[in-house]
Amino acid sequence: MTSAAKAIGTVRVGVSGWRYPRWRGDFYPRGLAQRRELEYIGTHFSTVELNGSFYSLQRPESYRRWRASVPDDFVFAVKGSRYVTHMLRLRGVEQALANFFASGVLALGSQLGPLLWQLPEREKFDADVLDAFLSTLPSTAGEALELARRHDARLDGRSWLEIEGDAPLRHALEPRSSTFADPASLRLLQQHRAGLVVADTAGTWPRFDALTADFVYIRLHGATTLYHSGYTSAELGDWASLITAWADGSGAGDGKPRDVxxxxxxxxxxxxxxDALALSALVESFSPGRTG
Structure with missing residues (x-):
C-alpha cells in the first residue's frame, strides 16, 4: 500500500441491530437459525451498531458471543445507556458510566468501535453539562477499565474488567435539539475529540454536518419517513459522494481524511x-479498496 493510500480513511457501512423478524426470509435466507443471524451480518458487512446496550446493561458473555460470531476485522459500534442520556440527562453520570463499561463492553477488545450517545429532543445544549459529560467519558480503554472498576454492587459477579491494550476510544454524540448547532457546542466537541453524528431523520430532527473529530459517524433513519422508508439510487449516490469526500479529506474544511x-x-x-449493501457497493465503486 502506498503512503497516499494510507492517508485515506476507512469506510465501514452497516446496520443498527440485526434481530428483526421482517428481515427473515428476505435479507436472511429462509430457514437461517436466529442464533446465526449476526454471523450472516458478519459475512456481508464490516460493522454493526449494537443497540440493546441502549435499553439495558448487557452481560460479558453476550459481548463475547457476539464477537465470536464475526470475523476478526469486524467492528462493533456500541450505543450508550439511555439511563445516562435520557434519565440522568448527562448529569452525575460517573457511577452509571462505571456500570456500563463494566458490563462487558471492554470484552469486544480490538473490535470495539465508536460509542454512540443519543440524546432526547428535550435535551438542550448547556455548555457546562456537555463539558462535564465529555470530560467524564474515558478516552482510552485503560481509562474505561479504571472507571469500570468503580462499578457498584449490581455488577458484582457479572462484570468484565480486562482489556487487550490501551487503545483510544471514540465517542459520538447524536443530539436531537437544534441548540447543539451553537458554535460553543462544536468547540467543546472538538476539544474533547467527540464526533457530532450526521443523522438523516426525514426532517424529524435537525441534521448536523460539522466535523468535530477524526472520524464521521452517520445514522440513516429513513429518507422520507422515519424508520420506514428506503433510499433511492440517487439518494444513496449522494451519500456515497459525501462519504468518499470525508474519507479522503476533500470534503473536510481542514482537508484531513477521516474514518467513516x-x-x-x-x-x-x-x-x-x-440499502447498506447498495451504499457499500457505491463507495467501493467510487474508490476501490476504501471500505473496511
Whole structure:
C-alpha cells in the first residue's frame, strides 16, 4: 500500500441491530437459525451498531458471543445507556458510566468501535453539562477499565474488567435539539475529540454536518419517513459522494481524511440491510479498496 493510500480513511457501512423478524426470509435466507443471524451480518458487512446496550446493561458473555460470531476485522459500534442520556440527562453520570463499561463492553477488545450517545429532543445544549459529560467519558480503554472498576454492587459477579491494550476510544454524540448547532457546542466537541453524528431523520430532527473529530459517524433513519422508508439510487449516490469526500479529506474544511462509520436504521420495512449493501457497493465503486 502506498503512503497516499494510507492517508485515506476507512469506510465501514452497516446496520443498527440485526434481530428483526421482517428481515427473515428476505435479507436472511429462509430457514437461517436466529442464533446465526449476526454471523450472516458478519459475512456481508464490516460493522454493526449494537443497540440493546441502549435499553439495558448487557452481560460479558453476550459481548463475547457476539464477537465470536464475526470475523476478526469486524467492528462493533456500541450505543450508550439511555439511563445516562435520557434519565440522568448527562448529569452525575460517573457511577452509571462505571456500570456500563463494566458490563462487558471492554470484552469486544480490538473490535470495539465508536460509542454512540443519543440524546432526547428535550435535551438542550448547556455548555457546562456537555463539558462535564465529555470530560467524564474515558478516552482510552485503560481509562474505561479504571472507571469500570468503580462499578457498584449490581455488577458484582457479572462484570468484565480486562482489556487487550490501551487503545483510544471514540465517542459520538447524536443530539436531537437544534441548540447543539451553537458554535460553543462544536468547540467543546472538538476539544474533547467527540464526533457530532450526521443523522438523516426525514426532517424529524435537525441534521448536523460539522466535523468535530477524526472520524464521521452517520445514522440513516429513513429518507422520507422515519424508520420506514428506503433510499433511492440517487439518494444513496449522494451519500456515497459525501462519504468518499470525508474519507479522503476533500470534503473536510481542514482537508484531513477521516474514518467513516455509517449505519442504516430504516429497519421497519426491511430496507436497512439492502440499502447498506447498495451504499457499500457505491463507495467501493467510487474508490476501490476504501471500505473496511
Amino acid at each position: 462509520y455509517a449505519y442504516f436504521d430504516n429497519d421497519a420495512r426491511g430496507y436497512a440491510p439492502h
